[in-house]
Amino acid sequence: xxxxxxxxxFYLAANAHLHTPRCEQQIATAYxxxxxxIISIFARHPRKHWAKPPIxxxxxxxxxxMPAPRTPADPEQEALDWFTCLRQPGCDEALRxxxxxxxxxxxxxxxxxxxxxxxxxxxxxxxRPRPRLLHVHRSPVGLWLAALFLLLAGALAWLYWxxxxxxxSELHTDAGERRSVRLADGSVLHLDSASALxxxxxxxxxxxxxxxxxxxxxxxxxxxxxxxxxxxxxxxVYGTRLQITRHGGHDELRVLNGKAAVVQGDxxxxxxxxxxxxxSDTHIGPVEKADDKDAGAWRRGxxxxxNMPLVEVLERLAxxxxxxxxxxxxxxxxxxxxxxxxxxxxxxxxARLAADQxxxxxxxxxxxxxxx
Numbered sequence: 001x002x003x004x005x006x007x008x009x010f011y012l013a014a015n016a017h018l019h020t021p022r023c024e025q026q027i028a029t030a031y032x033x034x035x036x037x038i039i040s041i042f043a044r045h046p047r048k049h050w051a052k053p054p055i056x057x058x059x060x061x062x063x064x065x066m067p068a069p070r071t072p073a074d075p076e077q078e079a080l081d082w083f084t085c086l087r088q089p090g091c092d093e094a095l096r097x098x099x100x101x102x103x104x105x106x107x108x109x110x111x112x113x114x115x116x117x118x119x120x121x122x123x124x125x126x127x128r129p130r131p132r133l134l135h136v137h138r139s140p141v142g143l144w145l146a147a148l149f150l151l152l153a154g155a156l157a158w159l160y161w162x163x164x165x166x167x168x169s170e171l172h173t174d175a176g177e178r179r180s181v182r183l184a185d186g187s188v189l190h191l192d193s194a195s196a197l198x199x200x201x202x203x204x205x206x207x208x209x210x211x212x213x214x215x216x217x218x219x220x221x222x223x224x225x226x227x228x229x230x231x232x233x234x235x236x237v238y239g240t241r242l243q244i245t246r247h248g249g250h251d252e253l254r255v256l257n258g259k260a261a262v263v264q265g266d267x268x269x270x271x272x273x274x275x276x277x278x279x280s281d282t283h284i285g286p287v288e289k290a291d292d293k294d295a296g297a298w299r300r301g302x303x304x305x306x307n308m309p310l311v312e313v314l315e316r317l318a319x320x321x322x323x324x325x326x327x328x329x330x331x332x333x334x335x336x337x338x339x340x341x342x343x344x345x346x347x348x349x350x351a352r353l354a355a356d357q358x359x360x361x362x363x364x365x366x367x368x369x370x371x372x
């Protein structure tokens with residue numbers, strides 16, 4: 001085996017397109033040989049001549065008339081030669097036996113062990129750089145902008161949530177629209193302006209879920225019970241005609257024919273024909289007598305207010321304009337109103353009511369009506 005030429009790595013580096021895994025191994029070995037040669041010559045043997053030592057793999061020519069002059073043994077150089085020779089494809093068992101004999105010398109074994117250690121260090125992957133921690137300077141302006149954005153998003157969600165609920169319902173009406181729907185069981189629903197309702201007739205109990213607005217029911221009897229739900233309140237229907245209205249702070253049930261029961265947990269009220277009851281999420285009021293003549297007037301486009309609270313009248317007229325009411329005067333909310341209003345012209349009706357009650361009305365973007 002011939003000694004590796006120290007110019008080999010420069011030649012291979014200049015011809016990078018010819019690289020193979022074997023070439024890369026030879027480059028690394030040649031580099032290591034140069035490093036060890038320099039260390040060995042200048043550190044351990046500064047006065048030693050520069051003659052190249054024999055290579056273990058090299059075979060002497062038996063026909064040569066004179067033996068080649070021998071130089072003093074250099075364990076580091078011989079270790080490098082053996083290291084290179086043992087990694088060649090032509091390494092056989094005889095060569096390995098010669099290597100084992102050479103390693104019996106403690107100096108040779110130590111030199112080869114050091115070379116192996118150097119080689120292992122060269123093959124270790126480079127340490128990964130530690131990530132740099134970035135110190136982010138938080139500006140108070142950014143925090144204020146984020147808070148303002150969240151506040152604006154919450155306000156928009158609050159303003160348009162009723163509209164989103166209405167549009168997501170199975171049956172709904174727009175502002176100023178009145179609609180009648182016949183269900184598969186024969187019942188008829190009359191929906192007032194800005195109303196929304198979901199229907200489920202698949203089970204043994206027919207279920208109607210009133211989300212917003214007002215509905216007038218003409219119930220068809222088909223042997224199954226009918227139940228109207230308003231959040232956690234259930235209305236069990238035993239009659240054929242009734243009207244259910246959702247106001248801003250409470251709900252109302254009017255029974256025109258038959259009976260109905262309002263149930264909230266363990267509390268319930270039985271309402272008969274010609275009676276009404278109001279209830280909230282947590283309380284059911286007493287049963288009162290009601291005037292049936294004015295119950296369905298809205299179906300003809302009229303609102304007949306008979307001893308009706310001012311806030312309810314404003315809510316009904318604002319709903320026909322697609323607006324929600326915000327009444328700033330709490331004392332004026334419970335004033336009683338005795339008048340008839342045209343639902344097909346809610347602007348004129350609101351103006352007349354505001355003049356009679358000495359109110360100031362303001363319309364704001366986002367479908368809001370402020371009264372004070």
